[in-house]
Every structure is written in C-alpha cells, then in structure tokens.
Amino acid sequence: MTWLSSLPHQIPFRAASAVMRRDEKTIEGSFLCTANDFLTPEIMVMEAMAQFGGGLVFDSAAHGMLTGIDGFEVAGAIEPGDVVRIVVRHEASFGGVHRFSGSGSVAGLECVRGRFYLAESP
Numbered sequence: 481m482t483w484l485s486s487l488p489h490q491i492p493f494r495a496a497s498a499v500m501r502r503d504e505k506t507i508e509g510s511f512l513c514t515a516n517d518f519l520t521p522e523i524m525v526m527e528a529m530a531q532f533g534g535g536l537v538f539d540s541a542a543h544g545m546l547t548g549i550d551g552f553e554v555a556g557a558i559e560p561g562d563v564v565r566i567v568v569r570h571e572a573s574f575g576g577v578h579r580f581s582g583s584g585s586v587a588g589l590e591c592v593r594g595r596f597y598l599a600e601s602p
Contacts, residue, residue, distance in 0.1 A: 496531035500565075507532045511564045511584070521558035525566070525592050529582035532568045533598055537578045544598040547577065552594030562586045576600035 501508040511528040513521045530546045538544050558564060568582040576599055583593040 496528050496535070499532070499535065502535070505536070505570045506567065507536050508565065508567050511566055513558050513560055513562045513564060515560040517560075521560075521562070521564075522554050522592060525558060525564050525584045526552060526594070526596070528564070528566055529568050529580070529584070529594075530596055530598060532566055533570065533578070533580040533582070533596065536568065536570045536580075537573070537598065538600070543601050544578070545601060546596060547599045548597035550595040550597075552592070552596075554592050556586065556589055556591035558584075558586060558591055564591065571595075 497510045497512050499507060499509045509528070509532050511525055513524065517524050519527075526549065527546075534544050564584040564586055566582060566584045568580050570578060570580055572579045578598045579595065580598070581593075581595045584591055
C-alpha cells in the first residue's frame with residue numbers, strides 16, 4: 481500500500497492525483513482540476529500540496545493535519561481540465577510541526593505558491 485492510497489481523504493476531497501518524483505525533501509505530483517470539484521480550484525490545489533507534503537513526512541499509518549498557511553498567492557487562473565503540476569519542499573521540522581513551501585504550475589506557468597504547516601496527529 482502506498483501513502484497515496486492510505487490517505488484518509490477520498491474522492492471528492494483527495495486532491496493529490498499522482499506522484500511523479502519523490503526524494504527526502506521534495507515531492508512532485510499532479511492535481512487534475514475538474515468541474516466536479518466542490519471547492520474552488522485554488523483551495524483544492526492548496527489541499528493537494530498539503531496531501532503531498534504529508535507524503536514526505538508521514539508513513540502510511542500516520543496522518544497529519546494542515547495547521548497553517550502563509551503567503552498563499554494565486555498568480556493565474558486554474559480551470560476545469562487543467563493539470564496542475566505541484567512541487568512541495570520540506571523546509572523544517574520543530575516538534576511535531578513540519579513547514580513546507582509549495583508551488584503549482586499549469587503548462588509551465590506558475591499559478592499558485594505558498595508556505596504551509598502540517599502537524600502530527602495526536
């Protein structure tokens with residue numbers, strides 16, 4: 481079982497679609513924006529970033545919670561049918577809190593970026 485299949489998030493709230501590359505500090509994946517997403521595409525991309533970040537720091541039996549978002553900027557529109565390529569970097573850990581930076585691009589043009597925090601579940 482992979483961490484992606486062990487996520488507690490299921491459709492329609494599983495935003496992480498596929499992992500393309502992963503190492504100790506970075507994970508790259510994709511999010512497919514659909515007309516059926518019940519939240520705005522930008523919120524779903526932020527959630528996808530958090531889900532990918534969790535894949536870096538939690539094993540398949542542990543889960544975390546999104547506890548903070550800093551400087552999340554939307555630089556371009558995301559439309560149904562767009563595939564957003566996401567890159568998330570693990571920047572630091574302190575106690576059970578992990579800090580990440582992430583960005584998303586459509587067709588090579590950055591559309592979102594920001595920093596976020598995940599905390600280990602008790």
